Structures are given as structure tokens and as C-alpha cells.
Amino acid sequence: MLELHHVSREFGGLAALCQVKMVVPQGKVVGLIGPNGAGKTTLLNCISGLDSPTSGEIIFDGTPIHSRSPHRITALGVSRTYQNIRLFKEMTTLENVIVGQHIHGRSTLLHSMFVWPYHWREESRLKKDALALLERFNIGSVAHVHAGTLSYGDQRRLEMARALATRPRLVLLDEPTAGMNAVETHQLGEQILRMHADGITVVVVEHDMALIGQVCDEVYVLNFGEMIANGAPQAVKQDPKVIEAYLGHED
Amino acid sequence: MRVAIVIDIINAIFEFIFNVLNGALDPILTQLAEIGFREPVVQFMLINAILGLSIYMTLNCGLFSLANAGFMAVGAYVSVILTQKYDAEFGLSLLGGALAAGLVAIPIGLPVLRLRSVYLAIATIGFGEIVRIVVLNVDTIATDLFNPDEPIELTFGARGISRIPKLTETAHLVFFLILMGYLLYRMQRSRFGRAMTAIRQDEKVATTLGINVVYYKNMAFILGAMIAGVAGGFSGHATRIITPKDYGFDKAVDILAYAVLGGLGHWSGPIIGGMALKAIPERLRYLNEYTGALTGAVLLLIIIYLPSGLVSLGQPSFWRRGGRFEGARRLAGIGVALIVLTNMLPLRNLGSDEVLLGLEYWHLWGLGAGVGLIYWITSRQPASTGGRFSLPMSAVTGLLALGLIIAGLIGRIDQPGDGYYVLVFGLLLATAAGVIPYAPQHTETPPAEQVEGSHA
Ligand SMILES: Nc1ncnc2c1ncn2[C@@H]1O[C@H](COP(=O)(O)OP(=O)(O)OP(=O)(O)O)[C@@H](O)[C@H]1O
Ligand SMILES: [Mg+2]
Numbered sequence: 001m002l003e004l005h006h007v008s009r010e011f012g013g014l015a016a017l018c019q020v021k022m023v024v025p026q027g028k029v030v031g032l033i034g035p036n037g038a039g040k041t042t043l044l045n046c047i048s049g050l051d052s053p054t055s056g057e058i059i060f061d062g063t064p065i066h067s068r069s070p071h072r073i074t075a076l077g078v079s080r081t082y083q084n085i086r087l088f089k090e091m092t093t094l095e096n097v098i099v100g101q102h103i104h105g106r107s108t109l110l111h112s113m114f115v116w117p118y119h120w121r122e123e124s125r126l127k128k129d130a131l132a133l134l135e136r137f138n139i140g141s142v143a144h145v146h147a148g149t150l151s152y153g154d155q156r157r158l159e160m161a162r163a164l165a166t167r168p169r170l171v172l173l174d175e176p177t178a179g180m181n182a183v184e185t186h187q188l189g190e191q192i193l194r195m196h197a198d199g200i201t202v203v204v205v206e207h208d209m210a211l212i213g214q215v216c217d218e219v220y221v222l223n224f225g226e227m228i229a230n231g232a233p234q235a236v237k238q239d240p241k242v243i244e245a246y247l248g249h250e251d
Numbered sequence: 252m253r254v255a256i257v258i259d260i261i262n263a264i265f266e267f268i269f270n271v272l273n274g275a276l277d278p279i280l281t282q283l284a285e286i287g288f289r290e291p292v293v294q295f296m297l298i299n300a301i302l303g304l305s306i307y308m309t310l311n312c313g314l315f316s317l318a319n320a321g322f323m324a325v326g327a328y329v330s331v332i333l334t335q336k337y338d339a340e341f342g343l344s345l346l347g348g349a350l351a352a353g354l355v356a357i358p359i360g361l362p363v364l365r366l367r368s369v370y371l372a373i374a375t376i377g378f379g380e381i382v383r384i385v386v387l388n389v390d391t392i393a394t395d396l397f398n399p400d401e402p403i404e405l406t407f408g409a410r411g412i413s414r415i416p417k418l419t420e421t422a423h424l425v426f427f428l429i430l431m432g433y434l435l436y437r438m439q440r441s442r443f444g445r446a447m448t449a450i451r452q453d454e455k456v457a458t459t460l461g462i463n464v465v466y467y468k469n470m471a472f473i474l475g476a477m478i479a480g481v482a483g484g485f486s487g488h489a490t491r492i493i494t495p496k497d498y499g500f501d502k503a504v505d506i507l508a509y510a511v512l513g514g515l516g517h518w519s520g521p522i523i524g525g526m527a528l529k530a531i532p533e534r535l536r537y538l539n540e541y542t543g544a545l546t547g548a549v550l551l552l553i554i555i556y557l558p559s560g561l562v563s564l565g566q567p568s569f570w571r572r573g574g575r576f577e578g579a580r581r582l583a584g585i586g587v588a589l590i591v592l593t594n595m596l597p598l599r600n601l602g603s604d605e606v607l608l609g610l611e612y613w614h615l616w617g618l619g620a621g622v623g624l625i626y627w628i629t630s631r632q633p634a635s636t637g638g639r640f641s642l643p644m645s646a647v648t649g650l651l652a653l654g655l656i657i658a659g660l661i662g663r664i665d666q667p668g669d670g671y672y673v674l675v676f677g678l679l680l681a682t683a684a685g686v687i688p689y690a691p692q693h694t695e696t697p698p699a700e701q702v703e704g705s706h707a
Pocket of ligand 2: 040042083
């Protein structure tokens with residue numbers, strides 16, 4: 001589904017990503033771990049088109065996407081969340097999700113100006129779908145509250161709901177459980193498994209190894225921009241290179 | 252000659268619409284005329300309101316563009332030339348002005364909209380200057396190029412076009428504003444409008460949600476240009492003469508001030524702001540040379556106490572419980588807003604020092620300024636909401652306001668208008684530097700990010 005070939009990204013002299021190779025098979029949940037500053041977010045930025053690699057290729061479903069603009073990548077079926085929550089704070093929870101459905105609407109300015117029946121049908125359809133998504137993430141009760149006033153956990157859940165609103169085939173999650181307690185983290189893991197059950201491919205950046213163990217089929221480990229290991233979660237944990245990367249980072 | 256027939260047909264249609272409208276509205280209009288509805292001042296207030304909408308279109312999409320004065324010039328010249336030279340019906344000439352402005356906006360927008368914030372502002376000021384220079388020189392160049400024997404006269408260079416028929420009626424302006432109000436009302440509840448709001452709030456997130464940012468920015472720019480073009484057409488036919496300098500840098504900054512004064516939380520903000528910025532100087536005319544300084548002072552007070560503009564009074568977040576000094580800040584904000592709004596109230600005899608509720612106007616002014624200053628001195632904390640106003644900046648603006656009020660009162664600023672533009676320019680710089688939010692702000696504090704274990 002997603003293939004990265006020799007992807008590098010340099011900021012000035014610093015190589016945030018160096019010849020990264022990665023294969024994400026259709027329908028799998030793939031974890032991406034690594035110490036702070038390893039380049040995980042940079043990798044997700046490159047896939048979603050916010051950033052582009054200095055060299056290398058990113059292929060999604062056979063289509064090269066490394067030089068496409070982000071909105072066209074989204075149209076192909078890639079969606080993401082952000083490590084530092086980036087909701088539209090002045091919109092309501094519901095509006096955030098409805099904006100996420102942008103590519104599934106057809107209504108234009110003229111439709112809405114002349115109050116075309118088509119416009120109403122589409123609006124009510126989008127609203128219904130959005131509310132269903134909110135219910136799925138247990139935030140239906142705060143649908144009409146400004147997103148900026150939501151609790152931290154709810155904001156994280158809303159980010160995921162908004163990412164799903166584009167009806168993606170591949171979802172990139174950047175530390176979706178940061179700042180959550182163990183119970184909330186586990187619940188979020190169930191949500192990821194539900195996406196998996198719906199046939200969505202997931203790449204999840206995480207520090208929480210319990211969550212990685214709960215949801216991932218395979219884990220990639222990034223350290224100083226290099227992919228140092230990959231494999232099943234249990235195997236990767238015991239890999240001496242991985243242990244060294246984490247320990248080496250501690251001191 | 253086929254063109255002439257088409258123009259005739261369109262003319263007839265417009266004439267019919269106008270006749271029907273005039274017939275239906277006549278009784279109401281005569282009543283309104285009694286209270287000064289047809290005064291030129293009122294017409295210019297309404298034209299300002301249209302300009303406010305045009306800048307709202309762009310700011311609402313996160314575009315800090317100062318091109319609207321330039322588009323207004325395009326609209327004014329094209330529509331005046333259409334009525335004067337080609338005897339077009341007024342409605343048709345307005346449409347022509349709007350389309351011309353929109354067409355000019357397309358090649359300007361494509362490259363320029365890649366720039367952000369201050370850079371965009373600078374580039375668009377440049378555009379305004381280009382329009383002015385083109386208008387100044389188009390006659391000479393056209394004559395040289397096409398017809399050296401007989402001079403071509405379109406814009407009449409620096410002299411401007413004079414003896415323009417006065418066709419703008421207050422009713423037309425009201426009708427157009429209602430139409431635009433409806434359009435914006437519908438827009439904000441549509442997929443189109445939501446995409447624009449999303450782009451303003453976080454452009455990058457918007458693109459990863461599949462929104463074509465370049466397309467929407469250009470649409471906002473073009474629509475804003477067309478609205479400014481219509482405003483230009485109206486203003487051209489409200490005065491008897493237009494010259495290139497009517498649409499220069501002054502005007503560009505002035506239009507931005509409408510949005511700042513009125514606020515962007517709602518599309519009615521720039522409308523109110525535009526009307527107020529016509530009414531206030533007019534109301535203060537009896538102060539002669541102090542008019543500009545005092546108008547500027549009001550603008551500053553609004554920025555300090557109602558940083559999201561006059562419309563923030565209508566937003567729930569303004570009334571929510573706040574910190575220790577919220578009460579005083581709120582009071583000051585309401586005070587200043589009252590001053591602005593009461594100055595807009597009676598339409599007739601603007602410019603005379605009549606009394607309201609037994610108070611001379613300057614009493615009201617003093618009251619508002621006094622409340623504001625007392626609060627500012629006692630609070631010694633950032634006066635604004637939204638968190639972008641840092642303490643030193645708020646102190647600087649406060650001092651500036653104080654200085655200007657004093658300077659205005661003891662007569663240090665001699666040239667009418669000067670003080671005002673100095674102030675507005677400072678305001679523009681502050682906005683550009685991100686000190687003054689030009690996007691709607693809410694007072695909620697954002698949740699602490701990345702606090703381990705913090706949750707509901
Ligand atoms: N826009 C940028 N300009 C310059 N350097 C950058 C930029 N973005 C990231 N970097 C650098 O690239 C490296 C990788 O950063 P990245 O954010 O991808 O790490 P990460 O693995 O997501 O870390 P964390 O676990 O802290 O989120 C870091 O050294 C960072 O300083
Ligand atoms: Mg990161």
C-alpha cells in the first residue's frame with residue numbers, strides 16, 4: 001500500500017531522514033517508534049505532503065506522491081493527525097469533522113447562494129455522517145462546543161474523528177495518546193483496532209510500548225533519521241540495536 | 252453593432268428592475284429621506300460598508316491583502332467610463348466595474364497569494380501603486396501607441412474624470428448591501444465558507460484535509476476585488492469627480508481600519524467599522540484640526556479594549572467570566588463601543604455639535620477615554636484578550652493613546668487628518684507584526700499541551 005524508497009530529508013546540514021526504507025502492507029497496523037528527534041514526525045510530514053523529501057521516492061498504491069501537493073494526496077486516501085493537536089479551535093466539534101468531509105461534498109458557492117435543494121441534502125448528509133463519527137469516538141455530547149474548550153483527551157479523539165472524516169485508506173497517527181492516562185490509551189487502542197477491522201491501513205507513531213503491543217502487526221524503529229530495525233513488536237523490543245538506541249539516548 | 256444591441260437589451264432589463272424597485276420602495280424612501288437617508292454622508296457610510304465587506308472576504312480567508320483600494324480604483328474608472336462614454340445603464344456599469352476588478356485580480360492573485368502576512372501586505376500595496384500609475388499614464392501611452400494624431404482620453408491623468416452624473420442612490424446601496432449580506436450569510440454556512448475559515452485558522456491542516464488552498468485563496472481574492480469594484484463604481488457616481496489619488500495608500504489603510512474597528516468575528520463587523528469610520532470624523536468636524544487625532548484615538552481605544560472589534564460585544568466569549576480585571580476591561584470596551592455607536596446614530600446634521608441625552612458629545616468622548624485610561628493605569632496587565640498582546644506592547648499602545656489624546660487636545664497635531672493616518676499606519680504595522688490579531692479571537696485559554704497525564 002505504501003512504499004518508501006531511500007527517502008532522505010535534510011534541514012540545512014542536519015539529516016532528519018537518511019535513506020529510509022519502509023513498506024506498509026495493505027490493511028496492517030504498523031508502528032513507528034524511536035527516541036525524541038529521531039525524525040518520526042518528519043517522516044509523516046513527507047508522506048502527507050506537508051514536507052517533501054530531498055531525495056527518494058514515496059509510492060502510495062502505485063502512485064508516486066513525494067512531489068504531490070497535500071490536498072491531492074488526501075484525495076488519494078491518506079489522512080493524518082498531529083502530535084501537537086491542531087484543531088480548528090474557533091469551530092465547533094461538529095464543524096471540525098464537517099470540514100474534514102470537504103472532499104466528499106460537491107456543493108459550490110452558487111448552490112448555497114441559491115439554496116439549491118441539492119445543497120440542503122448534502123448538508124444534512126454530511127452532518128449525519130459527522131455526528132455518527134463523533135458518537136463513535138464518544139464525543140457526540142460536545143458536538144456544538146468550540147473545539148478549543150474541549151478537554152485534552154477529547155481534543156485528541158476529535159483529531160482522529162476529523163482524520164477519518166476524509167474516508168482515508170491510510171491513516172497516519174502522530175503520538176495519538178500523548179498526555180493520556182493508561183485507561184484512555186487502551187480505549188484509543190481499541191479505536192485503532194476498529195479502524196483496522198474496517199480495512200483501514202494505519203501507521204502509528206508512539207512512545208507507549210503497551211499500545212504498540214496492543215495494536216501493531218509490525219514495528220519500524222527510527223534513530224537519528226535511520227531505520228535501524230523492523231519486525232514484530234516483541235522481536236523488535238529485544239533487538240540489541242533498538243535497546244542501544246534508547247539507552248544511548250538516555251545519557 | 253451587435254454589441255450595441257446587447258447593451259441595449261441589458262440596459263432595458265436593468266431599467267425595468269430599477270423601476271420596479273423604485274416604485275415599490277418609494278413611500279418608504281420619502282419617509283427615510285426626511286431623516287437624512289439621502290445625505291451624501293450616509294451614502295459614503297454605506298459605500299464604506301461595502302468596502303468593509305470586500306476586505307472581510309480576504310481577511311476571512313487569512314489573506315492580509317491591501318489591494319482593495321486598487322480594485323476600487325479599477326471599478327470606479329471602468330464604471331464611470333462606461334456610463335460617461337458608452338451611455339451604459341448604471342447597473343450595467345457597476346457590473347462592468349466589478350468584472351474588470353475581478354479580471355485584474357486573477358493574474359495578480361496567482362503569484363502574489365503565495366506570499367504570507369506582511370509580505371502579502373507589501374506586495375498588494377505595490378499593486379495599488381501600479382493601478383494609480385497606470386491610471387495616470389494610460390491616456391498618453393494609448394495615444395502614442397494607437398492614435399498619435401488625435402489624443403485618446405479615458406482617465407484624464409492626474410486631472411481625473413469630472414462632471415460624472417450623480418447616479419448613486421442610497422436605495423441602491425442598501426439593496427446591494429442586503430444582497431451581499433445574504434451572500435455572506437449563506438457562504439458562512441456552506442462548504443465554500445467553511446473551507447475558507449479552515450484555511451484562515453490553520454492552512455496546513457486545511458490542505459491535509461483535502462482543501463485546495465490555492466483555489467480558495469484566489470476565489471476569496473477575486474470576490475473581494477469584485478465587491479471593491481462595485482464600491483468603486485458607487486463612489487465614482489456619488490462624487491462628481493474621481494482622481495487617481497482618491498484610491499491611494501491612504502484608502503488602502505483606511506479600509507483595513509474598518510475591519511480592525513468592526514472586528515472579523517462576524518461579517519457585519521467590517522460593515523459597522525466602515526460606517527463608523529465615516530460617521531466619526533464627520534461628527535467631529537467641529538473640532539477642526541483635532542478631528543483626525545481624536546478619530547485615531549477612538550480606534551486605538553477599540554484595539555486596546557475590544558481587540559476583536561465592535562462585534563465582539565455580540566460574542567458569548569466576551570461576556571464569559573474572566574480574570575480580576577475583566578470587569579473593568581469589559582466596561583471600558585462597552586464605553587468605547589457606545590461612543591462609536593452613538594456617534595453613528597442620528598443621520599441628519601452630522602458635523603454639528605448637537606446634544607444627546609443632555610450630554611455634549613465631547614462629554615461622552617471624555618467619559619470613554621477616562622474609563623479606558625483609568626483601567627489601563629490600574630490594571631497593569633495585558634489589556635487584551637487572545638494572548639497575543641504582550642505587556643510591553645499594551646503599555647506602548649496605552650502610552651501612545653494617552654500621548655495622542657493630550658497632543659490632540661493641546662493642539663500639537665495641526666494638519667487635519669495627519670494624526671489619524673499616522674495612527675492608522677502604526678496600527679497597520681502592529682497588525683503586520685502579529686501584535687494585533689486580525690483574525691477573530693476567542694478568550695478561552697488553550698489547554699496545556701503535552702502535560703503528561705492531564706486529561707478530563
Ligand atoms: N522544519 C525543520 N527545520 C529544521 N530542523 C527540523 C525541522 N523539523 C524537524 N527538524 C529536526 O529534525 C529532527 C527530527 O525531528 P522530528 O520532529 O521528525 O522528530 P520526532 O521523531 O518526531 O521527535 P519527537 O519524538 O520529539 O516528536 C530533529 O532534530 C528536528 O530538530
Ligand atoms: Mg514528533
